[in-house]
Amino acid sequence: MIDAMKNRSALEIYKEGGAWWETEISHIQKNSIEIRGYPIEELIGELSYPQMLYLLLVGELLDDSKAALFESVLVAGADHGPRAPSIAAARMAVTCGISFNSS
Structure with missing residues (x-):
């Protein structure tokens, strides 16, 4: 996928439905935010701050x-x-x- 993105701007990729910025930690698209594979709406109000911090750092709940x-x-x-x-x-x-x- 990295080769396919060469010479393309992040804005162009985003407009086509791709992620603005891809990392192992978060995946952000239009109307969708995932942290370590979990939709953000499933985490908000369910995890404590230490649980969220650990998820961000280690990738486990x-x-x-x-x-x-x-x-x-x-x-x-x-x-x-x-x-x-x-x-x-x-x-x-x-x-x-x-x-x-x-x-």
Whole structure:
């Protein structure tokens, strides 16, 4: 299919009913959006944010218990933020005059 699209604009392909942009993640055509093979209208309101994120990244749906665990990992990572011990140590080292690369 890639050879057939050479020397054709994305707009021309889209006007003929083809996808504007093709990826492994999404397939978008007139009146149709699919994410990893699932119609978007089947995902909206059915998946949590962690489930959707996992689907986008990995291409698989998570059940509720795994999604809850994934959400906990995301929250825990966000919670550490700029005050994580490793970051605090680097900031302290820079403050004491150690070079940026050494910190």
